[in-house]
Amino acid sequence: MSISVVLRNFAGMKKHLKSYLPLAAGVAVLMLWLWPWRHLTAAREGMQLFLWNTDYLWQHLTTVGGTACYIAELLVQFFVNPFYAALILALLFVLVQWLTARLLNDKLWLLSFLPPVLLCWLWTNLQVPLTPTVSVLMALAGLNILLRLSKRTAVVSVVIMFPVLYWMAGPSSAGDSYYWHREQVGSHEEMKYDLLLRQQRWSDIAALYAEKPSEQKAIRNAALLAQWQQGLISEEQLLGGLTLSNRTLLGVTSAFIMSEVSLQIGMVSISQRTAFEAMEAIPNGNKSARALRRLVETNILTGQTEVALKYISILEETLFYRSWAREMRHLAEHPESIGRYAHYQKLKDVFDNGKDKFFY
Amino acid sequence: MGKINSSISALLLMTLVLLSCNSRPKDVSMADQHPDIYPDYVGVTVPVGLAPLDFTMADDGFDRVDVEVSGQKGGSIHANGRYADFDIDAWHQLLQQNRGASLTFTVCARKDGRWTRFRDFNVMVSADSLAAWGVTYRRLPPSYSMYSLMGLYERNLSNFEEQPLLENTMTPGQCMNCHTQNRTDPRQTVFHVRGSHGATVITRNGNVEVLKARSDSLGGSMVYPYWHPGGRYCAFSTNKTTQMFHTNHPAKRVEVYDTSSDIFVYDAQTRTVLRDTLTMRQEWSENTPAFSPDGKAVYFITALQQQYPEGFDKQLYSLCRVGFDETTGRLDGRVDTLVNTRVTGKSVSWPRPSYDGRYLMYTQMDYGYFSIWHPEADLWLLDLHTLQSRPLKEVNSARSESFHNWSADSRWFLFTSRSEDGLYTKLYFAHIDAAGHVSKPFLLPQRNPRQYYRRLLHSYNTPDFVDRPVHMDSRDMARRIEDTLRVAFTTR
Numbered sequence: 001m002s003i004s005v006v007l008r009n010f011a012g013m014k015k016h017l018k019s020y021l022p023l024a025a026g027v028a029v030l031m032l033w034l035w036p037w038r039h040l041t042a043a044r045e046g047m048q049l050f051l052w053n054t055d056y057l058w059q060h061l062t063t064v065g066g067t068a069c070y071i072a073e074l075l076v077q078f079f080v081n082p083f084y085a086a087l088i089l090a091l092l093f094v095l096v097q098w099l100t101a102r103l104l105n106d107k108l109w110l111l112s113f114l115p116p117v118l119l120c121w122l123w124t125n126l127q128v129p130l131t132p133t134v135s136v137l138m139a140l141a142g143l144n145i146l147l148r149l150s151k152r153t154a155v156v157s158v159v160i161m162f163p164v165l166y167w168m169a170g171p172s173s174a175g176d177s178y179y180w181h182r183e184q185v186g187s188h189e190e191m192k193y194d195l196l197l198r199q200q201r202w203s204d205i206a207a208l209y210a211e212k213p214s215e216q217k218a219i220r221n222a223a224l225l226a227q228w229q230q231g232l233i234s235e236e237q238l239l240g241g242l243t244l245s246n247r248t249l250l251g252v253t254s255a256f257i258m259s260e261v262s263l264q265i266g267m268v269s270i271s272q273r274t275a276f277e278a279m280e281a282i283p284n285g286n287k288s289a290r291a292l293r294r295l296v297e298t299n300i301l302t303g304q305t306e307v308a309l310k311y312i313s314i315l316e317e318t319l320f321y322r323s324w325a326r327e328m329r330h331l332a333e334h335p336e337s338i339g340r341y342a343h344y345q346k347l348k349d350v351f352d353n354g355k356d357k358f359f360y
Numbered sequence: 361m362g363k364i365n366s367s368i369s370a371l372l373l374m375t376l377v378l379l380s381c382n383s384r385p386k387d388v389s390m391a392d393q394h395p396d397i398y399p400d401y402v403g404v405t406v407p408v409g410l411a412p413l414d415f416t417m418a419d420d421g422f423d424r425v426d427v428e429v430s431g432q433k434g435g436s437i438h439a440n441g442r443y444a445d446f447d448i449d450a451w452h453q454l455l456q457q458n459r460g461a462s463l464t465f466t467v468c469a470r471k472d473g474r475w476t477r478f479r480d481f482n483v484m485v486s487a488d489s490l491a492a493w494g495v496t497y498r499r500l501p502p503s504y505s506m507y508s509l510m511g512l513y514e515r516n517l518s519n520f521e522e523q524p525l526l527e528n529t530m531t532p533g534q535c536m537n538c539h540t541q542n543r544t545d546p547r548q549t550v551f552h553v554r555g556s557h558g559a560t561v562i563t564r565n566g567n568v569e570v571l572k573a574r575s576d577s578l579g580g581s582m583v584y585p586y587w588h589p590g591g592r593y594c595a596f597s598t599n600k601t602t603q604m605f606h607t608n609h610p611a612k613r614v615e616v617y618d619t620s621s622d623i624f625v626y627d628a629q630t631r632t633v634l635r636d637t638l639t640m641r642q643e644w645s646e647n648t649p650a651f652s653p654d655g656k657a658v659y660f661i662t663a664l665q666q667q668y669p670e671g672f673d674k675q676l677y678s679l680c681r682v683g684f685d686e687t688t689g690r691l692d693g694r695v696d697t698l699v700n701t702r703v704t705g706k707s708v709s710w711p712r713p714s715y716d717g718r719y720l721m722y723t724q725m726d727y728g729y730f731s732i733w734h735p736e737a738d739l740w741l742l743d744l745h746t747l748q749s750r751p752l753k754e755v756n757s758a759r760s761e762s763f764h765n766w767s768a769d770s771r772w773f774l775f776t777s778r779s780e781d782g783l784y785t786k787l788y789f790a791h792i793d794a795a796g797h798v799s800k801p802f803l804l805p806q807r808n809p810r811q812y813y814r815r816l817l818h819s820y821n822t823p824d825f826v827d828r829p830v831h832m833d834s835r836d837m838a839r840r841i842e843d844t845l846r847v848a849f850t851t852r
Contacts, residue, residue, distance in 0.1 A: 055811075174529045182532065249505055269607050273504060273614075280506035285529065287508075287817060303610055306781035313814050354608040358615070358669045 041085035067168035072130035135169035180283035186253025218254035272298035405799035416443035432461035530838035542587035731762035
């Protein structure tokens with residue numbers, strides 16, 4: 001084979017590479033986020049409350065960086081579904097790569113994968129919101145537009161575009177739009193357990209713990225619950241082993257774990273308290289649709305239906321919690337119909353008939 | 361071109377007229393009852409200068425209201441929309457014109473396309489001015505250990521404007537407490553900051569001092585403050601506060617209590633804690649001090665300290681008064697018990713004397729002092745002439761009422777209540793006349809109040825009237841708090 005043929009083949013491969021490599025990378029990103037890292041997207045979704053109303057939109061549009069933040073939150077609300085989450089992240093990856101590639105010449109084409117790879121790495125850090133990704137996208141889109149304008153138009157556009165872009169995608173004055181300084185979101189390990197708990201995958205929790213025991217109290221509590229659910233330990237052993245430490249309430253994920261564990265064993269008040277702490281531990285002051293959902297349940301169970309209705313009316317302004325909230329509105333307005341929900345009826349019986357004690 | 365413009369204008373005008381016609385009441389049926397509105401402003405008494413009483417129908421099924429407000433002494437205003445939203449200037453003019461008279465509200469509301477006219481209701485416009493520019497308060501989630509966004513705010517009562525004085529986004533991880541001005545004058549204030557950069561911040565005539573949060577000689581922090589009317593002294597409590605949670609209580613979530621507490625006086629002029637004002641009684645816990653308006657006495661509460669958790673519902677606080685000599689800064693040692701738990705079997709908290717010296721308002725509950733977590737907590741009024749107390753039935757509900765304060769002329773008071781949903785504390789106002797008659801309270805007005813309060817995930821806390829804007833430089837204050845520099849104070 002002559003050198004010219006090899007070169008020709010390489011050029012042909014490169015052409016195909018440009019089409020297929022981003023696609024392959026996108027599929028790889030989708031797979032990564034759909035399976036090994038799905039607990040991270042679930043945890044991210046649990047730390048926000050995205051409202052479909054004009055006030056919420058306006059509140060964001062009128063602050064520096066608010067537009068990027070709004071778009072980021074709008075996307076993250078879809079993370080309630082792991083497939084949507086993986087798909088959105090894969091699309092963001094491909095989009096960033098494509099916009100970067102358009103700014104580079106052929107020789108540097110492979111470098112266009114650097115920004116999306118870096119962003120993909122940042123997505124695994126839950127102290128970094130999705131906002132910087134949206135900001136990067138907006139900046140890349142702006143640059144692409146500028147480079148296609150004539151020189152004179154480009155100068156005028158820069159003058160207009162820079163402040164507009166800064167307003168839409170710049171860092172907020174509080175400095176929390178790109179990075180949350182307070183380390184309260186929790187560890188990846190906790191997020192794994194949290195997701196398994198929500199899915200009630202008791203054998204997976206037990207297996208994970210057996211493979212790598214943890215010193216973290218929230219995780220140990222989750223493992224104990226899993227053992228009890230599998231009939232490996234008695235109720236006395238479970239209750240004797242559980243620990244509620246204020247340290248577990250300082251992190252969003254550990255507090256959520258405690259809320260899940262408490263509700264599973266019928267401790268409605270503890271579940272309520274810990275869900276509230278989880279919401280208040282969110283570093284940027286966001287509220288949480290997941291926490292509000294739990295608070296609706298616990299307030300109905302403890303008979304505080306007016307508070308439940310307040311949370312319900314807020315959740316009715318969300319996309320993914322709306323239908324559930326409407327169902328709960330009926331229950332809150334007609335608490336006597338709780339018998340239709342066997343799980344809630346059981347928890348209510350435990351709450352109503354249990355002896356009042358104190359926990360700390 | 362001109363013709364086209366005229367045609368467009370005419371078309372727009374016609375559209376507007378048609379639209380407005382469509383939303384005006386027609387084929388109205390009558391209902392022999394007052395409208396059920398939110399907030400419930402039916403029959404309340406308001407001061408001249410208050411922000412408009414915007415309201416909506418309590419039933420979400422009503423999609424439009426049409427409201428005509430007519431003054432007894434003349435004037436009228438009209439509102440039509442999803443909620444009654446009155447023009448601020450026209451509202452103020454109407455109130456001014458009807459001082460000491462009543463306003464009549466005629467309400468029509470539309471539900472399922474049908475209009476209903478309700479029985480008219482009145483709102484009284486008091487002859488007494490409010491004697492306040494606005495209010496200050498803390499706004500925070502009704503939380504336990506963690507606080508996301510919280511802060512100190514001021515609110516102009518003549519409109520809907522709220523300004524943050526200090527938010528914890530500016531001082532991460534800190535919790536701000538009890539912004540307290542001297543007889544509603546914000547030129548002299550004190551507030552406490554908890555957290556790693558804890559401090560007690562005192563402002564006197566523009567001079568800001570950031571004191572150490574804790575003092576070893578006190579054994580704690582300066583917590584619940586109250587200024588001496590002369591401005592030199594500030595009474596504080598120092599508390600070791602903790603909390604425990606109910607597992608299965610149908611009405612109570614948490615018990616907030618002190619394992620010990622004491623009161624003392626701080627001399628802001630010499631930066632000295634007057635140790636001999638500490639009562640320092642081992643078995644008794646003193647708390648929530650307040651100077652009398654003449655500055656010659658300190659009101660406080662005291663209880664025999666119980667062991668927790670077993671004695672949680674046995675810690676009953678009595679209301680006491682002790683003399684104070686402002687020339688020496690000393691308590692005179694003679695203590696009068698004004699409300700005795702042995703007689704009432706109840707516990708009292710937050711004594712707040714009216715500035716004219718006529719009354720003292722306090723919170724009464726079954727036990728303890730941290731009233732916001734006690735649904736049974738009610739406001740009581742002690743007549744300082746007769747020393748007789750009465751519950752303020754006009755404002756109390758089945759849920760917690762507390763954190764009350766007086767306007768400078770003692771004709772208005774504010775308080776917080778959980779009456780609406782049992783958890784989120786809201787701010788209410790009521791009028792008290794010279795004979796001690798108390799009006800029906802009204803909720804702090806908001807534009808589109810239903811939406812505002814429904815979406816609000818914060819409680820109003822430790823409110824107070826303020827006679828002018830506070831003018832706090834938030835950034836400078838945050839910088840001072842974040843700084844490690846603290847003014848030292850001595851003990852004597």
